[in-house]
Amino acid sequence: MDTLTALASAAFGSTVYLTAYSTVKWLNQMNPKAKAIGLIVTGIVLCAIIGIIAIASKSVVVGFIVGAVLTPPVHRMLQRRRHVAGS
Template identity: 75%
Template sequence: MDILTALASAAFGSTVYLTALSTVDWLNRMGPKVKVIGLVATGVVLCAVVGLIAVAGKGVVVGFIVGAVLTPPVHRILQRRGRVTNS
């Protein structure tokens, strides 16, 4: 397993998580029909990305999972720090 491949995949997993989170937040402000269609399209894209990652090598899969698992808690911590400093 190449460490650079795993690190790049972790960054990609993090990016996919943050992009999906932003997309869902944006869709929540839309009308019901647009929201449902957008959520279905987002789900299809995420399934395609995960399918492509699964076809890739072991290092890519491990890195992607690490990036996607570590991003949510780090994102929450950074959001809390931003609220504290803005107060």
């Protein structure tokens, strides 16, 4: 497994997670029809990205999974830290 490829894929997985998170957070403020259409489009895009990654090499898949799994807890920790600092 190429380490650099896995690290780049982990960064990409993290970016995809944060982009999807921000998109869904933004869509939650929309009216129900726009929200539903936006969620469907977001889901289709995520499925396409995951499908493309699944076709790629093993190191890319492992890196993407590692990035996507590690990002949510780190993101929550950073949000709590920012919230505490702002209080």
